[in-house]
Amino acid sequence: MDYKNIVLIQTLFSYRFFLFFSVFVFLFGLSIGSFINVLIYRLPRSLSIIYPSSTCPSCGARIKFYDNIPILSYVILLGKCRECGSRISPLYPVVEFLTGVLLYLLFLKYFYYSYFILHINEFNVGYFRDYIWEQLNYFFTFAFFIIIIISIAFIDSLRRIIPDTLNILLIISGFVANIFLLHKSIMFSLYGFLIPGLFFYFIAFFYETVKKKEGLGGGDIKLIAGIGSYLGLIGAIFTIFVGSIFALVGFMLFFVFRKLTNVEAVSYDFKIPFGPFLSLAAIYYIFYGHSLIKIYMNFLKLY
Secondary structure (H helix, E strand, C coil): CCHHHHHHHHHHCCHHHHHHHHHHHHHHHHHHHHHHHHHHHHHHHCCCCCCCCCECCCCCCECCHHHCCCCHHHHHCCCECCCCCCECCCHHHHHHHHHHHHHHHHHHHHHHHHHHCCCCCCCCHHHHHHHHHHHHHHHHHHHHHHHHHHHHHHHHHHHCCCCHHHHHHHHHHHHHHHHHHCCCCHHHHHHHHHHHHHHHHHHHHHHHHHHCCCCCCHHHHHHHHHHHHHHHHHHHHHHHHHHHHHHHHHHHHHHHHHHHHCCCCCCCCCCCCCHHHHHHHHHHHHHHHHHHHHHHHHHHHCC
16 A cells, blocks of 8 residues: 555544544534524525625624624624624524534544544555445435434424425435435335325325314425435334424423413414424434334334
8 A cells, every 4th residue: 555545544544633523523513503594594584595695683784704703703792793782693603503513423423433443544444445435425414414404493493484495405315315325225215205295294184174274384294205305214203203202392391381481472372383393303313213213123022
């Protein structure tokens, strides 16, 4: 092996470079979180996500680049606009930090084993080459998935809608990533797309027929279809089941909070969007789904 390649491999798979990649991925995640904030604000308002540059929602002043550094600028400015002094929503640094953390955790999921268990070096890198590329493809696939799903979750939480742009992007990218990056059969995405999507559609149709009002929105139907296109049928079923549990807990906490605070302004017909709970469950599946399903199947074998 060429000396330069030996040095490159020793550097790439050193603990020092692991630390470098860790910091890089987290900072990159913060930057992506800043872009997600643009999507959250502009997509529901049918505004361009490219032009104009970021402005203060209150006074309309353009935000200079040094005031647009993720989290840091918010802390330095004490959460206020430099021009008019109006408060800036703490949601901005929350989204940035959440995105950074999730992408970093995803990096750990797919590469911690490579650095600390396999001890890849210049002598065995050929043996692990396919494994490394596979991990890289999984990382890029689910990093893109997480970026879209965070955008959907926050838009649905704040505006009670899920833009078709994001849902369509989720569906298409799910098929593309599984076929071309993860090398799975088209049926993997097709089953995940069709069956949960039709299941939600018939639930929505039945509920609207009986109750004469909307239960599940069209955005939720497309969302679970998009999640299924990424995670497959098993992943979509897991998402529906766990997402329903998360939603139930959310409803219970909401009503407990309502009772304790004596907030009567919000009626019992108040709708809590389902999209954020599905999104949370889908992300949970990426990190823990296979392990939980394996534990469940082993438990069934005992009986």
